[in-house]
Amino acid sequence: MDDALEVKNIEKVTNHDVKAVEYFLKKKCQSHPEIAKVLEFFHFACTSEDINNLAHALMLKEAMNGVVFPVMDKLIKAICKLAEDNASTPMLSRTHGQPASPTTLGKEMAVFAARLSEQRHEISQVKIKGKFAGAVGNYNAHFSAYPSVNWPLIAKEFVESLGLCFNPYVTQIEPHDYMARLFHAIIVFNTILIDFDRDIWGYVSLAYFKQTTKAGEIGSSTMPHKVNPIDFENSEGNLGKANGNLSHLGEKLPVSRWQRDLTDSTVLRNMGEGLGHSLLAYKSALQGIAKLQVNETRLSEDLNQSWEVLAEPIQTVMRRYSVPEPYEKLKELTRGRAVTKDSIKEFIEGLELPKEAKDYLLELTPHTYVGAAIELSKTLDNAISLVNGVTTL
Structure with a gap:
């Protein structure tokens, strides 16, 4: 916390957050004999971004x-x-x-x-992704100091060492x-x-x-x-x-x-x-x-009160067996009307369908007509x- 406060105090003077961190690190490392020799390599060729x-x-x-x-x-x-x-x-x-x-x-x-x-x-x-290519993304400063170094490769290796994906095509940001x-x-x-x-x-x-x-x-x-x-x-x-x-x-x-x-x-x-x-x-x-x-x-109560939903399978089975106007007949039976188990049963029994098809429809209830939902x-x-x-x- 003390270090963070010191950085903020430096920033009050610099009005630049990254520069404040740079100055703080330089000050911290002045007493380290090895690092003190290369203090100016803090933020070398870098832009804040x-x-x-x-x-x-x-x-x-x-x-x-x-x-x-x-x-x-x-x-x-x-x-x-x-x-x-x-x-x-x-x-x-x-x-x-x-x-x-x-x-x-x-x-x-x-x-x-x-x-x-x-x-x-x-x-x-x-x-x-990350970048490390200097002020406008071209390594201008890097090559001015060390023209023979492969800076794009170094930047790529550094960014990837942080566990990030390197972006070679950038501007300052x-x-x-x-x-x-x-x-x-x-x-x-x-x-x-x-x-x-x-x-x-x-x-x-x-x-x-x-x-x-x-x-x-x-x-x-x-x-x-x-x-x-x-x-x-x-x-x-x-x-x-x-x-x-x-x-x-x-x-x-x-x-x-x-x-x-x-x-x-x-x-x-x-x-x-x-x-x-x-x-x-x-x-x-x-x-x-x-x-x-x-x-x-x-x-269950809602399903028991909604027998009209069986209009769909009934008219679909009617279509299969070429019963004329199946949709229209079910529409007449169900739309805007109270539909019960008994009225549905009566309608099915009056259809000209094969016995197995009729038996299937008679066994259907709103509870069992769920298609592939369970699977x-x-x-x-x-x-x-x-x-x-x-x-x-």
Whole structure:
């Protein structure tokens, strides 16, 4: 802490952060006999951005690999468990907010797990880059002092020794394109999670999920009965804040006038904000998932009240056997009308279909008409790929 304060005191005079660090290091090393002989090789042929771009790259790499990815992975695994545990739990789908062909709760969770896993993989493929090529990216100063040295090779070896990917084509700055790719990829991950948060919020509202309560917790200052889905709301709010920050970073950072302007400098100081709000969101979602309890009774009630969803398989089987106007006949039976188990049964029995086809339709219920949903839930592992860390070389 004392060293950091000393650097800040030097910076008050220099009004230049990197130069302040240089002066601090020189002062520190004056008493070291070997280093004292080469003090002027501190910051030799460098521009400040040679230092800063590598520091930012290393911070991003450590933040992603050490902090962000582990929580992303924990979140994906938690959603995978929801999918696996509820692979066979039938649920009424809703398109446009209206009853649609049944699915299983597990399959709908599997969709989110697969989407998040795929996007997490995309994030991991972004190469974290660095440069060390001087004031305008040409090694001008380097060659003026040592013209016979292969400076591009030395720079490449040095940058790669830090575990970063070397970028040979730069100006005064590393162009930040990789940062834009990284932040936009995180935005997509976050947007998928917003979709998840909102869907879970909706399922809680429909009472498809109950939420475990904690002794002493209060849901409303005036309504004692309230158990609100606050974790998913907090997650959604933080994701929106994160995406706003990351979006500006992704749009701003690749743009710098000519060989460099300073507009990126102040913006780069805010990388932590977008990642921080993302992290808060992931942890809030995890906290919410841990409180969820499936309400199978409520799920079953909705299915029992939605026999009209069997209009789809009936008209499809009718098409198979060339029954004329199948869609129109089912539309007349079901649209805007109360449809019951008995009315569906009566309609099927009146169809001119082979016995096996008719028997199949008569055995169908909203609980069993789930297509491949169960199998999709149970084979989710095939779609999940949690690779380690971001690409460096």
